[in-house]
Amino acid sequence: MTPQLDLRNVTKRFGGVAAVDGVTFSIAKGEILGVIGPNGAGKTTLLNCISGVYRLDGGDIRWHGVSIAGLARLGVGRTFQIVKPFGSMTVRENVAVGALFGSDSERPPLRAAFDRADSVLELVGLRMKADLPVSALTIPDRKRLEVARAVATRPKLLLLDEVMAGLNNVEIDDALEMVRAVHETGVTVVLIEHVMRVIVGVCERVIVLDLGRTLADGQPDVVLRDERVIQAYLGERYARRLRGG
Amino acid sequence: MTTSQRWQRILIVLGCAVIAYAVLAPLTSLDGAQALNLPLLTDKLWFRLATITAMFVVMATAWNIIGGLTGYAAFGNVAFFGIGAYTTGMLIAKAKWPFLLALPLAPVAAAIFAVLVGLPLLRLRGHYFAVASLGVGVAVGELVQNLDYRGEPIFGGASGLFMPIFAVPNRDLYFFYLMLGAAGVSIAVTWAVIRSRFGYGLIAIRENEEAAAVIGVNTTAYKVAAFALAAALTGLAGGIFAQWNVFIDQENSFPIAYNVEMILMALLGGTGTVFGPAAGAVVLQLLIQFLSGSLPITLDLPFVPEDAMPVLAQVVLGVLLALVVIFAPRGVIDFFGGRSRLTVAYLRRSLRETSI
Numbered sequence: 175m176t177p178q179l180d181l182r183n184v185t186k187r188f189g190g191v192a193a194v195d196g197v198t199f200s201i202a203k204g205e206i207l208g209v210i211g212p213n214g215a216g217k218t219t220l221l222n223c224i225s226g227v228y229r230l231d232g233g234d235i236r237w238h239g240v241s242i243a244g245l246a247r248l249g250v251g252r253t254f255q256i257v258k259p260f261g262s263m264t265v266r267e268n269v270a271v272g273a274l275f276g277s278d279s280e281r282p283p284l285r286a287a288f289d290r291a292d293s294v295l296e297l298v299g300l301r302m303k304a305d306l307p308v309s310a311l312t313i314p315d316r317k318r319l320e321v322a323r324a325v326a327t328r329p330k331l332l333l334l335d336e337v338m339a340g341l342n343n344v345e346i347d348d349a350l351e352m353v354r355a356v357h358e359t360g361v362t363v364v365l366i367e368h369v370m371r372v373i374v375g376v377c378e379r380v381i382v383l384d385l386g387r388t389l390a391d392g393q394p395d396v397v398l399r400d401e402r403v404i405q406a407y408l409g410e411r412y413a414r415r416l417r418g419g
Numbered sequence: 420m421t422t423s424q425r426w427q428r429i430l431i432v433l434g435c436a437v438i439a440y441a442v443l444a445p446l447t448s449l450d451g452a453q454a455l456n457l458p459l460l461t462d463k464l465w466f467r468l469a470t471i472t473a474m475f476v477v478m479a480t481a482w483n484i485i486g487g488l489t490g491y492a493a494f495g496n497v498a499f500f501g502i503g504a505y506t507t508g509m510l511i512a513k514a515k516w517p518f519l520l521a522l523p524l525a526p527v528a529a530a531i532f533a534v535l536v537g538l539p540l541l542r543l544r545g546h547y548f549a550v551a552s553l554g555v556g557v558a559v560g561e562l563v564q565n566l567d568y569r570g571e572p573i574f575g576g577a578s579g580l581f582m583p584i585f586a587v588p589n590r591d592l593y594f595f596y597l598m599l600g601a602a603g604v605s606i607a608v609t610w611a612v613i614r615s616r617f618g619y620g621l622i623a624i625r626e627n628e629e630a631a632a633v634i635g636v637n638t639t640a641y642k643v644a645a646f647a648l649a650a651a652l653t654g655l656a657g658g659i660f661a662q663w664n665v666f667i668d669q670e671n672s673f674p675i676a677y678n679v680e681m682i683l684m685a686l687l688g689g690t691g692t693v694f695g696p697a698a699g700a701v702v703l704q705l706l707i708q709f710l711s712g713s714l715p716i717t718l719d720l721p722f723v724p725e726d727a728m729p730v731l732a733q734v735v736l737g738v739l740l741a742l743v744v745i746f747a748p749r750g751v752i753d754f755f756g757g758r759s760r761l762t763v764a765y766l767r768r769s770l771r772e773t774s775i
Contacts, residue, residue: 225633227629227633251633251634252633254629254630254633258627258629258630259626259627259630260622260623260626260627260630260631261626261627262622262625262626262691263622263626267619270619271619271620271622271623271634272634274616274619274620275616275620275623275634275635275636276634276635277635281616284614284615284616287616323630323634324633324634326634327634327635
């Protein structure tokens with residue numbers, strides 16, 4: 175079976191630095207995949223390559239077997255690490271705009287888009303705050319809104335860029351619940367995260383990036399015990415301590 | 420929106436319609452106005468003023484589509500006005516077309532031009548787009564005046580274009596209503612755009628273009644379409660102006676000052692709203708005319724000689740622009756419809772928003 179998304183040797187350079195350097199992996203439909211890595215590992219750059227913000231310097235990205243440049247209108251939704259809400263709109267309008275656009279094939283009329291916005295807000299737990307201006311939302315709620323707007327575009331694949339960053343433990347639990355709920359609607363999810371706990375809690379498979387390269391790819395418990403991963407992620411000292419203990 | 424708010428809006432619209440009728444009904448008969456002894460309404464000057472005001476309502480409302488809704492500060496929209504004027508003017512003066520056949524081509528020509536310059540220019544952001552569009556605005560006027568073919572000016576050159584007078588009874592009234600109709604069309608178009616997928620896409624572009632692109636808004640097509648729509652409406656005003664004024668040249672069809680005035684009007688009234696730019700156009704145009712002494716009511720100021728009044732008008736406009744941008748960034752329309760009240764607290768909040 176052709177994978178939903180297939181990355182082959184994806185490379186992106188900034189000047190002399192290869193931020194993403196020959197990354198190869200594929201995602202099956204309905205999967206929930208975590209991408210982790212230390213700061214500067216190339217996580218967000220990789221996501222920008224997939225969502226078509228950057229042009230590739232090498233390699234190929236295939237959507238259902240077809241090579242494509244930008245995925246935005248083919249059914250790939252994404253969030254931004256630094257949230258980018260439409261500030262002058264209410265929460266409901268933000269999500270409704272997502273529903274109005276999204277994949278080219280099935281753009282609903284205005285009324286239906288607002289109905290869809292309401293059901294998505296229910297899904298991410300923002301139903302009660304639908305009529306508030308974005309400025310009235312807390313940080314965790316803004317991250318929820320970012321996810322809601324992406325979900326509203328009816329994506330087949332959803333790329334979430336550090337939606338848990340800056341949240342406390344309770345907020346992370348709530349957000350995990352939301353990600354599971356979104357995944358259960360049949361969307362393939364790629365979670366880019368810094369927080370280990372998130373990946374272990376929700377992902378079936380994890381890819382570890384370091385300095386633009388794939389370091390490991392597999393089940394979370396196996397990958398997170400891989401010594402190279404511990405070394406890259408937590409530093410050599412911690413790896414030694416683990417070995418010693 | 421609650422039911423009471425909806426009713427409030429319906430009542431406001433109805434109220435405006437009643438007031439408009441009360442103001443306009445006497446105009447349909449100059450004799451009636453004279454019989455009622457309303458000196459303003461029988462005055463040719465009043466018609467000129469009212470028509471110019473309606474013309475600025477069109478330009479400010481049209482600018483709002485690209486500047487207010489899409490967030491691209493176009494500083495060269497006067498090019499579309501001039502292109503509209505010259506399209507109608509050339510067709511009437513050189514091709515001998517009747518006015519009503521030539522007029523519909525004014526918005527078409529302006530829109531086509533907007534698509535051609537919009538495709539490259541709308542890739543620029545912020546100040547870069549503003550400066551580049553200003554350049555286009557100036558360049559088109561210069562080209563129209565200076566393009567020659569075998570030693571003959573193509574568009575009439577420095578001596579401009581003359582058209583035969585359009586023969587209708589009550590000519591002043593006719594052109595006033597025509598311009599008023601264009602203003603109505605502009606406002607109706609804005610109203611429809613704001614409630615459409617297109618409008619939501621434009622506002623998404625204004626608020627965050629990258630996020631808009633990622634959710635699937637075709638940003639290039641939307642921006643160019645908004646620019647073309649603004650151009651078409653502005654071109655329509657230019658086309659009406661040409662035949663109304665009978666004579667056009669670079670100076671009256673491409674005045675650089677219009678660029679600033681239409682933006683100031685939209686800012687004053689409230690960008691991104693349906694009626695804001697129109698309200699701003701009426702208030703500011705009356706103020707400009709009043710300060711420059713064109714109104715029957717004049718102001719005698721001590722220490723200011725009469726011939727310095729136009730200069731004073733410019734100074735007052737400049738100060739007004741600065742005050743509006745600093746203290747009422749959402750425009751005066753924000754004070755109507757119960758959203759905000761003009762209080763010291765409002766002014767202080769605005770000052771915090773607009774300053775570092």
